[in-house]
Amino acid sequence: MRDVHRLEPVSANLGSGTVLAAWERFVQGEDHVPDVRPLVAISWHRCREQYRVDPHLTRAPVAVAEPDHTPEHDVVFAELGFRAASVAHEVGGLGGVVTVTDAAGRILAEWGDQATLARAGEANLAPWFCWSECAVGTNGMGTALEAHGPVPIRGAEHWCQAFHDWVCAGVAVRDVVTKDPIAVMTICCWRSPLPASASGWLANAVTMTQYPLKRRARDSGAELVAACTQARARSGAALAAVDTAGKVVIADDMASVLLGVPACTPAVDPTLRWKPGLPELIAAARYATGQAAHNPDWVGSTQIFAHLADEPTSIGIRPVFSSGRLIGHLVSFGASDGAQVPQVEGPAHPRVPPRRLVAVRDNRLVLLRLPEVSFAESRGNDVWLSTDQGRLRAASVSLDKLDSELADAGFLRVHRRYVVNLGRIREIERGLKGELSLVMDGRTSEMVPVSRRNAPAVRRALDL
Structure with missing residues (x-):
């Protein structure tokens, strides 16, 4: 399956060296962290700029009540709990603990070494406390909810300094239709490396848990086809x-x-x-x-x-x-x-436009000031940024999400595949049939098409 891969190797050093030094610089406001894995650096950026998590937080907060979930989610919790409990003896024998977390980051259950469980309790790494990124920053559970695939977080890669003695790896079970996370299984150790078998345990647990979800989604697809055929006859x-x-x-x-x-x-x-x-x-x-x-x-x-x-x-x-x-x-x-149906569903809380956009170049993180970005383009499964530093792959995998984040920062959706910086438009060209194209400033004078449905918004934004 696509979401299960081997855990990438991470340095055995937990809290000292280049990662700790990079963490210290980043929490003080520096942006250049070349010695940190992109997945971690992107998460740090969310914690500092979007979630505003205190890096000196010492305990996870109590989880708040969430809306009702579906019976399908209950099946996932039960299956993942069974998988976690089945490896708990081996993990516990190596001094570790296993947790199952829901989509809101709430720990539902945990198993493992009693001494480590007691140590975990001091940080509220326990049931009914919240470990989402927006609550406690970068960590194996919360970051797995944000990313696709297994997420190892160790030592100083954690956003909160109080958790630098922990090593964790988590992977999310996702809805096979919406791709939204349902639950996370995580293995955690205190001041020791993860068991060598952790990658296999996590991959097997997610594969076995998602198998019935895939089967049920195929059955639902067949039922939708039948419902459409019946409605078509009427x-x-x-x-x-x-x-x-x-x-x-x-x-x-x-x-x-x-x-x-x-x-x-x-x-x-x-x-x-x-x-x-x-x-x-x-x-x-x-x-x-x-x-x-x-x-x-x-x-x-x-x-x-x-x-x-x-x-x-x-x-x-x-x-x-x-x-x-x-x-x-x-x-x-x-x-x-x-x-x-509302045309635009606004966010529950006003969104603060980001100060920077995050891009990746050659396994390194690039933090871009908004004026440096000319436009964003969706191509395949990636979003690409045309910038003063050249063409860079955005950390965000969704142009819709990027559009939402930049809507109040001088950017505009002009096409289903393009979001442009209004301040970087140099010329507007009109085609033979009245279609618009934007000529962006820069050395290459790149052109961006404007779709018919977005043309009125472009004219309003540019006072045409």
Whole structure:
């Protein structure tokens, strides 16, 4: 599976040397930390700039109550707990502890060496305390929730100095449809290296826990195809079925044109489902998922800019359930029944624009001032930044997330693949059919296309 790899080797030195010196400089405000692994440096940057975690915190806070989770999550907790308990004797014999954490960073249970458990209790490394990154900074549990794949954090790589005596490795079990984290299994040791078998234990636990999730997601895909076929027989509207993340499972001939996906081609396997490249559709599907989870009778509608369309298209969204479990939605084009889906779902709390953008070059972290960045481009599974230092891969893997973070910092989404720095636009070109292109300043005068749906926002932003 994609999320399980071998743990990368890390220096055996826990708290001294180059990493500790880099940590001391970074918490004082320096940005240049070339001797720190990119995964850790990026996490430090989140802790300092976004989460504002006190590096001198000595204990984890008490976890707060979270909204209800699904029965599927309960199955994951139980299975992962079984896997953790099955290796607890071996881990405990080597002086370590094993924990299972939920998606909010709350420790649900732990097993292992009694002396180490007592030591862990002093830092609140215990059930019902919160170890998310936003609560205690860089650590095996919290950083695994932020990253894909196994996360080893040892010694001075922890953001909080009080945890520099710990060595941890964690890996998250993720929803195979939405990719959101569900739980984390972590192995921790105090002032000693991780067991040599830690990588295998974590990989096996996640593989075995996610196997039934994958099987159930394939079954849900087949049920969505059947639901779409039944609905198609009753309606002449263009129709598609999407999963809870907004990926297309099947679309009829007309809907396939509007969504830009193959026609009448079922994508039952969650790893093979079609990505329509329509941010508004994905946002609407995710909003519908949240609404339907609390109100099974919810039906909604909104407008999106579909492919090959100059004007917004109305769509209706109807949730599909199987045995009481939400598995996706039917999207009918031209429908306008039901509750209106908000066009833009704002964050619960005002977001503070970042002072820097984080990029990676040759396994090293590059911290960029915002004026240094001309534009960001989504290409494949990566986001690339065009900067005064050349083309660099962004630490963020989501252009949507980057767009949200930079919305109040002089950046604007001009195309589904591009976010530009408004202050770096030098010229605007108009094509034969009225389409706009932006000529960015810089030595190469790169051009960025503007989509039809984003053209009005560009004109407003530039007072055209």
